[in-house]
Amino acid sequence: MWLKAIAIIFLFYFFAILQNSFFIHFNLFGAVPDLVFTLFLLLIFFAGKKINYTILFYALVSGLFLDIFSYTYLGVSVILLIAIGYLAKKTQLSLSERGDKYPFVYFVSLFIVSFAVYSLFLGLFFYFMGLAPSPIDFSLEFLFKIIYSLFLASILFWIYKKFMGGATDNRQLPLFKR
């Protein structure tokens, strides 16, 4: 359990560094993929059903790394990710179960909506703190950011499903005791 938690912390940390250094040189019209958010949603999507504390843990770690590597206050992303994580999981569970427990189309839809909601609320926060001139900014950069992040999220989705898919849900060791 602890090993898995530590591995996840390091993975989030690695992704945060990667998106703030390596991927800056591969920006698409100024847009850089949000790897930390992508990993967060991926882990939530493939987690089991009763994962309240797990969502809290993922949101805390990923949110803190997102805030540390940006110029905002610590905790803004944590709160947003907790809310988004729970809502995304609830939505996923409310969708009818098919033969495939983790359909790609569910993931893509959830990713786009969650990412838009996250960006919207983060934009609102920046606006009210006087850090952005306008509250809502659905610019071309934002569009490219979603597309870029979604592209990488899709790759990660297939990798996760292929190599870890069998270990999800019931057969997976829980991160926290249920």
Add this chain to the structure above:
Amino acid sequence: MPGTKNILLNKKNSVLLKFLIGAAALLFFLAILNFFNAGIKNVFYILSSPIEKTFWSAGESASGFLSSLSNAGFLSKENESLKNENQKLLSEIVYLQAITNANQAQSEASLACQNASFEMLMAGVVGSDSQDMLSINKGSNDGILEGMPVINQQNVLFGKIFKVYKNFSEVMLISNKNSVINVEIQQSDATKPEIEGVVKGKGGLDIYLDLIPIDDTISQNDVLITSALEGTFPKNLLVGKIVKVEKNDQNPHQQAEVQPFFNISADNLFVITNYKK
């Protein structure tokens, strides 16, 4: 039955209580964290900067390699050196024009030559976030203060110091949505009246020119330089080149798309430490 109802209510209340206690504890924890915001970020910077720098260089090399592949027939290094040379020449043109102007008005001489007298501190770029900010490896320990201008060796303006930590600083690029700087269009003819406007950040490493009076003539490839009107940046720093002019009869001002001269892939930048506001 009333007993069952009470148990259910108690269970509901207990869940709500747990949620409230949890939320309060989380908010308290985050509030405490923010007291140590600068310290925490500084520690993470110290821990991460060697790895971040390595990835930054790796990304730079990889993107250079890929761009050289995609632009078959062109060597990226040659391109880079030509760009640098071009910027240097532009910088010299600005300097020479400033000297020409200085012959006409003695008072402008000090402005034209002021860049040479600046004290500059070299800083390495270690990272960036998606909000048009750069992290550099110099902080308050090195004498960096908020608001100091940041340029490269070709006098290309990058932005200004936004936040200073002990060992590193955040630079707000001129493409940041909060950035507004006064500029003037570089004139080839010194007798022509100066055209002044503002360059605003669009985000995503883009900038645009605004507040140019509709009657003034601006055209593609015109070079923008800082005008030092707002007192944050010195005069004659290179900002960008006009790509497309946008005129609208309903707007008393014209706008223009601008291609910024700064290059995010820069390894080292210079902070002007003695420019007085």
